[in-house]
Amino acid sequence: MGVSGSGKSTVGSLAARALDCRFLEGDSFHDPAAIAKMQGGVPLSDEDRWPWLDRIAAAAGQAIADDGRVVIACSALRRAYRDRLRSAIPGTTRFVMLDNSREEILQRLTARSHEFMPVSLLDSQFAVLERPAADEPATILLSNVRPDALCTQILGWMGSVQSAG
Numbered sequence: 001m002g003v004s005g006s007g008k009s010t011v012g013s014l015a016a017r018a019l020d021c022r023f024l025e026g027d028s029f030h031d032p033a034a035i036a037k038m039q040g041g042v043p044l045s046d047e048d049r050w051p052w053l054d055r056i057a058a059a060a061g062q063a064i065a066d067d068g069r070v071v072i073a074c075s076a077l078r079r080a081y082r083d084r085l086r087s088a089i090p091g092t093t094r095f096v097m098l099d100n101s102r103e104e105i106l107q108r109l110t111a112r113s114h115e116f117m118p119v120s121l122l123d124s125q126f127a128v129l130e131r132p133a134a135d136e137p138a139t140i141l142l143s144n145v146r147p148d149a150l151c152t153q154i155l156g157w158m159g160s161v162q163s164a165g
């Protein structure tokens with residue numbers, strides 16, 4: 001999870017490969033109206049996001065039924081969105097927030113081309129972002145190191161929380 005450009009797709013796909021499971025790209029679950037809205041420079045509302053989160057959760061449930069686990073890249077900016085995912089996805093859902101400064105992310109987004117997400121929406125993403133609280137099953141990683149190093153940190157964190165029970 002994290003704002004647009006925080007590295008979710010890059011790091012999530014690496015983690016899925018390392019965990020030998022499917023990777024779900026949250027971007028692929030938006031409906032055409034939501035895509036048009038973002039393309040037009042308008043941030044999504046809660047009402048736009050609930051059905052999107054439900055579609056992601058349904059796909060995750062299917063992947064878990066098939067393979068036992070799944071990695072998802074999803075902005076999941078607000079706690080309510082994460083709670084919705086947790087209640088709809090079977091088993092234990094854990095969140096990794098990729099954190100970085102607005103300046104660094106802006107630089108990365110400016111260098112990246114995206115099918116529908118304009119760089120101009122970055123500030124709205126930071127405005128909505130609620131960092132995971134201490135009572136959420138989550139960790140926050142500073143994404144100022146290479147993607148493979150972040151992947152190693154994620155696997156290490158998952159191993160430590162699993163063995164802690």
Ligand SMILES: Nc1ncnc2c1ncn2[C@@H]1O[C@H](COP(=O)(O)OP(=O)(O)O)[C@@H](O)[C@H]1O
Binds near residue numbers: 006109111112147150
């Ligand atoms: N740890 C990293 N270090 C440097 N660049 C990164 C890192 N993670 C991602 N990037 C780059 O930043 C841009 C945004 O990453 P991306 O994975 O598309 O983010 P998101 O899926 O969160 O929108 C991409 O161009 C990607 O190559």
Ligand SMILES: O=C(O)[C@H](O)[C@@H](O)[C@H](O)[C@H](O)COP(=O)(O)O
Binds near residue numbers: 026044049075077
């Ligand atoms: O909740 C939202 O506002 C969107 O999901 C948004 O957060 C997401 O960032 C876009 O789909 C672009 O995708 P990237 O996050 O991969 O740039």
